[in-house]
Amino acid sequence: MTSAWPAPSVVAVSVLQVLGVVVGGPLLVGLMRKVRCRLEGRVGPPVHQPLLDLRKLARRERTRPDRASWIFSVVPVVLVATTLVIALVAPLLSTDPAFGWSADLFALIYLMLIGSVVLALGALDTGTAFGGMGASRAMTIGALSEPALLVAVLALSIPAHSSNVPTIVARSLAHPAWLATPQRLLSLVAFLIVIVAESGRLPVDNPSTHLELTMIHEAMILEYAGADLALIKLGESMRLIVLLALFADLFVPWGIATAPGVGHVVVGVVAIGAKVAALGVALAAFEVAVAKLRLFRVPELLAGAFVLAVLAVISALVVP
Amino acid sequence: MQEAAGRNRGSLQLRHVDAGSCNGCELEITSMSSPVYDVERFGIRLEASPRHVDGLLVTGPVTRNMADPLRRTFEAVPQPRVVVAVGDCALDCGVFAGAYGVQGSVCDVMPVDLAIPGCPPHPATIISALRGLAGT
Numbered sequence: 001m002t003s004a005w006p007a008p009s010v011v012a013v014s015v016l017q018v019l020g021v022v023v024g025g026p027l028l029v030g031l032m033r034k035v036r037c038r039l040e041g042r043v044g045p046p047v048h049q050p051l052l053d054l055r056k057l058a059r060r061e062r063t064r065p066d067r068a069s070w071i072f073s074v075v076p077v078v079l080v081a082t083t084l085v086i087a088l089v090a091p092l093l094s095t096d097p098a099f100g101w102s103a104d105l106f107a108l109i110y111l112m113l114i115g116s117v118v119l120a121l122g123a124l125d126t127g128t129a130f131g132g133m134g135a136s137r138a139m140t141i142g143a144l145s146e147p148a149l150l151v152a153v154l155a156l157s158i159p160a161h162s163s164n165v166p167t168i169v170a171r172s173l174a175h176p177a178w179l180a181t182p183q184r185l186l187s188l189v190a191f192l193i194v195i196v197a198e199s200g201r202l203p204v205d206n207p208s209t210h211l212e213l214t215m216i217h218e219a220m221i222l223e224y225a226g227a228d229l230a231l232i233k234l235g236e237s238m239r240l241i242v243l244l245a246l247f248a249d250l251f252v253p254w255g256i257a258t259a260p261g262v263g264h265v266v267v268g269v270v271a272i273g274a275k276v277a278a279l280g281v282a283l284a285a286f287e288v289a290v291a292k293l294r295l296f297r298v299p300e301l302l303a304g305a306f307v308l309a310v311l312a313v314i315s316a317l318v319v320p
Numbered sequence: 321m322q323e324a325a326g327r328n329r330g331s332l333q334l335r336h337v338d339a340g341s342c343n344g345c346e347l348e349i350t351s352m353s354s355p356v357y358d359v360e361r362f363g364i365r366l367e368a369s370p371r372h373v374d375g376l377l378v379t380g381p382v383t384r385n386m387a388d389p390l391r392r393t394f395e396a397v398p399q400p401r402v403v404v405a406v407g408d409c410a411l412d413c414g415v416f417a418g419a420y421g422v423q424g425s426v427c428d429v430m431p432v433d434l435a436i437p438g439c440p441p442h443p444a445t446i447i448s449a450l451r452g453l454a455g456t
Contacts, residue, residue, distance in 0.1 A: 041355040045363055052331040052363060056374075059327075061398035063371060210368045218368065225371040225398040 005096050009260035014088055014098045016269060021087035021245075024273070025237030026050035028244070028280050035284035050237065057230035065223050067127045075122030076224065076231030079115045083238040086111050091166040092245045093268040094257040095173070100166040105153045108165065108246070109146075115239060116142050116198070119232075123220035130212050134219025137295065141204065141216065144302035145197040148309050152187040152194065155312035156250060159183070165246070169253045179251065182319065186312035188251050193305035195247060197298070199240045202287040204298055214292070241276060244283075248275035324374075324402055324433070325455030330363045332454035334377040334404065335370045335397070339390050339426065340416075341380025344440040345407040349377070357443045362456040364447070370394075375402030375433070375453075381413040381422045382429050394430050402433040402453060406446060411435050 005013075030047040037044025046052075064072060089103040097103065120138050123131035157163040159178055160171045172178050197204045200217035209215055212222070221232050249256060255271020257264035293301060336349060352359040353366075367373050370393050382390060394403065405426040408414035416422050426432055436449045 037358075037360065042358040043361040044358070045360050049331070049363055052329065053333075056328055056331045060374075061400075063396075063398050210366070212368065215368075222369040223371055229372060 005094070005260040009094075009265070010096075010098045013094045013257070013265060013268075016265070017090070017092045017097065018084060018087050020092070020269070020272075021083070021238050021241055022234070023051075024276070025239075025241040026054060026234065028241045028276060029237045031277060032280050032284040032287075035281050036288055039285060039288045050233070054230045054234060057233070058227050060226035062226040062228050063223075065126045065128070068125050068223070071118075072122050072125045072223075073228070075118045075125075076228045076235065078118045079235035080231050080238065082111045082115045083235055083242060086242050087238065090242065090246060091169050091249055091256065092242075092272055093265060094260075095166050095170045096258075097166065101164065103165045105157060105163045105165055105168070106150070109149055109153065112198070112239060112242075113142070113146060115235065119217075119220050122224075126223040128223065130215070130219045130222055134216055134222075137216045138220060141197055141298060141302065144299055145194045145305070148190055148302055148306040149194040149198075151306065151309035151313055152190040155183045155187040155309060155316045158313065158316040165249070169249050169256060170258065172250070173253050173256070173258065179253075181315075183312040183316040184251065186308045186315065190305040190309040190312065191247055191251070193301060193308075195243045196283070197302060197305075199236075199243060201283060203290045203293040204301070206292050216295075244276045244279045245272055248272060248279060324400075324453050327400065328374060328454050330454060330456050332362075332364045332375075332450060333367045333373040334364070334375055334450075335368075335373045335393065336366050336377045336379070337386075337390055337393055339378055339380045339386040339410070340383030340422065341407065341409060345379040345409075348440045348443050348446065349379070349406065352443045352447055357447055359443075359447050359450070362447070362451050362454055364450050364454050364456075370396040371398065373397055374400075375404060377404045377406055378410050378426045379406045381409045381416045381419075382424055382426055383421050384423050385421075387423045387429055390426075390429060403430055404434045404436065404450070404453070405432045406436045407441055408437055408439040411437055414439060 027047060030050045034044045034047050086108050089097060089099045090108060091097050120135035123135040156168055160168040200207055205216040209218060212219060224232055252275060255267055257268035351357060376394060405411055409416055410426045413422055413425050434449060436446055438445055
């Protein structure tokens with residue numbers, strides 16, 4: 001650990017970040033489902049319904065397709081583990097987390113991509129038609145969203161002269177004027193489109209679809225059961241909350257704890273909770289209003305995100 | 321029933337299988353998730369994969385062509401699993417009893433844990449029976 005904070009504060013922040021992501025992820029999914037149901041005129045399940053589902057799934061039988069290999073079984077673990085690493089090192093509550101030196105934006109993005117790639121491998125491993133179809137679709141979208149995300153992130157790291165997330169967040173707090181520059185706004189839009197694509201939400205993918213032919217992400221997890229499925233659902237919700245929290249920290253950093261102390265950390269917890277909940281509610285409301293894009297229109301959307309990200313980089317280089 | 325309720329504690333996912341129904345029961349099952357009945361508020365959802373669920377929701381008499389797919393779907397559901405037969409046809413073949421394409425009722429093919437009679441059963445009837453399984 002290279003954090004400048006006293007050890008008890010660093011440990012407390014690390015525990016809070018990991019617990020917040022593990023418990024907050026399913027709650028965020030429940031909140032988004034609730035908002036969606038309310039907007040559709042329904043009461044909807046309680047906000048903690050995903051936690052009830054996980055508790056039940058964790059105790060059910062795990063099944064494995066006849067022809068699947070060990071890859072199928074390690075996918076849920078890798079998915080959750082990579083996300084846990086991000087939850088530990090990313091500056092979600094404080095600008096000086098434990099192992100903050102390793103929280104490089106590129107490293108975090110590729111940690112997240114490891115999760116996407118193993119999911120696709122697990123889907124191919126089942127040997128079913130829908131698994132292969134879902135994997136090929138997810139990789140097509142991933143191949144388009146990854147460069148857009150990388151270039152958007154590059155635009156953020158240019159003015160901060162660092163790709164270390166805690167440094168970027170700390171310097172943005174020191175220079176609030178950065179947050180309204182054209183490169184920030186352009187990369188914000190690109191980042192948002194990529195979050196929607198990577199987390200498999202509308203208009204790119206419909207998480208509640210029952211039609212196998214329209215599935216992208218759901219088609220990849222059709223064969224998982226019991227505790228494996230619980231881990232995958234948990235991992236997916238953790239990825240969503242981590243993406244939204246990173247977005248909040250990079251573009252709306254106010255409230256994050258910049259100094260050790262109970263008061264600062266409490267403010268940090270409340271701030272990140274409120275920001276992520278607000279983003280989740282906005283995303284859910286947006287999902288009710290839009291229809292799913294035809295699969296062949298998705299590349300156009302992601303190409304748009306890429307163009308915005310390139311413009312952000314150009315603007316970051318021209319207008320320092 | 322009690323056992324399943326204690327196991328699920330507020331979360332029940334089912335896979336719907338139409339074994340040869342006239343689609344009357346399907347209309348009622350679809351309206352369970354409408355704003356009027358909103359079955360999701362009790363933690364009950366219909367899922368796309370038999371691997372993801374706690375049991376099957378079977379409608380219609382079991383036709384010769386659907387007997388094998390129904391059995392395979394049942395075997396794909398992880399243990400412990402329940403089978404819910406919805407509608408008179410699923411219970412005793414209803415008006416289709418003795419028809420040349422019908423192999424039998426659902427209980428001729430697999431053990432049925434919960435039977436919901438009606439032609440078709442009212443959405444509220446189905447929901448209250450399922451709530452017993454979900455424990456909500």
